[in-house]
Amino acid sequence: MLKIPDQQVVGHEAGVGKLGPFIDDSGRFYKPLESDKCGSEEVAFYESFSSNNEVPEHIRRFFPFFYGTKVMKASTGSEHPHIVLQDIASSSVNPSIMDIKIGARTWAPETFEAYVAKCLRKDRESTSIPLGFRVSGLRVYISDESGIYKPDRDAIRKSSPTDVKLLLRKFISSNPSAEMETDPDCSLASSVYGGPNGILAQLLELKAWFEDQTIYHFYACSILFMYEKGLALKGASSNAEVKLIDFAHVTEGQGIIDHNFLGGLCSLIKFISDILTKTTKLTVENGQIEQEES
């Protein structure tokens, strides 16, 4: 039983006459192959990655599991090849999801000029050049009553560095939407970004790999942040997860580390760890104030 995923934060949505991804009940995600070179290159990456013994086991969990390709009836009605992947949101009820495209440069060195110019323009107009990454999509679950916070794509696309800092705080906040616009409470920072299984710890694990791996260069690839607010509020783990997605522009590393991805990743890590430091400090300060007053 195929359906259109309602938790997608970026990319084309399946519709009448429009190609888009499907999910099924068994936890699989069907992504229509792009008809240009990108589609075949993404398949080539997944095939190479799945069979590459040099990729450490603890790093594989950051990538969706690859089941192969399948020609199937697309959302347009005609037969179309799809990449079959693990549906990384399948175990979540109300996930909060953020899609962050990593790297100041989204184009590989050996790309044709028109594509370089297009990417460079987008990189300069967005926060990619100043921050080393840009936010591509965001969905924050607030509550069953208040629904979700999901800024439109155009607003996200126009984010300044200051806006991006705010989005990274909104992502782990739970005060009602109006307040969140200006003063997100960061109430879930420690349970989502912090802790031994939190997002920061996962990013640091990825960073250690990127300091060393020279197999792949991940241009225009995204890091997804995901967590389940319902769990965090119950006092359980927030199921915070980091996943890499979108591999249509991966190239061979040729003995060189992916310094472009690594630089952006380190920049993102610095923002996340600053949020954690400030939140923890604030909690301690509030605690002290309360103690002094009591």
Place this chain on the structure above:
Amino acid sequence: MLKIPDQQVVGHEAGVGKLGPFIDDSGRFYKPLESDKCGSEEVAFYESFSSNNEVPEHIRRFFPFFYGTKVMKASTGSEHPHIVLQDIASSSVNPSIMDIKIGARTWAPETFEAYVAKCLRKDRESTSIPLGFRVSGLRVYISDESGIYKPDRDAIRKSSPTDVKLLLRKFISSNPSAEMETDPDCSLASSVYGGPNGILAQLLELKAWFEDQTIYHFYACSILFMYEKGLALKGASSNAEVKLIDFAHVTEGQGIIDHNFLGGLCSLIKFISDILTKTTKLTVENGQIEQEES
């Protein structure tokens, strides 16, 4: 008593009618101020850096000490303002020096278009884009008899990623020039790149700072590697030193880490540590072979 430094590996050389730096006997280096904005921006950086309390003491040693500016008779014969700096090669007899421009991108985000285009072309034609750095100059002292190995600027400018890997090995090799061209022996790797005071250790210290500091972004800045072969051969420390130079394009960090510099630095670190790993392994293997044979 001013003289023209003979250990310069990059930049303009003082001559009749040509502006260039001088050194004196007291260990000072006089760099003519560029007449455009670059000159005043480099002075502004040194003034800001010298007085900035946020820069940790252990990081200051990676920067030349700044003594101020001085109007003095230039190599052209006329009066010209100079930046007065520590002459970082003053205590060396026959230093080997390598100048490496760090960062895949040598232009700041807010630069005028013609300059962006010029830098981008150079970054793409050189190894800056693929490696995250490029070699700008090199001088390797071989011996009093064989003199120094100093490839010309044009050859260095045209280096491919493979050439750069070779230059990083030549820099710590001491076999005669002809052999060194194809098969550098890396005999000084452990005493120059390795050890607690070696170049790798210093680069890692810088890296830790760059993962955190958001004060400055160092565009088109160089890292100098320096060591004294004479000392290393005597069994003493090689006086290996890492210095940052050339700050005409430093901008304010505005709360963002310098992911462009950091990425390039990590790429360089990976090459240096690979050379060390291979050299150490080779030494161990040779040792084992000798043992087995004896």
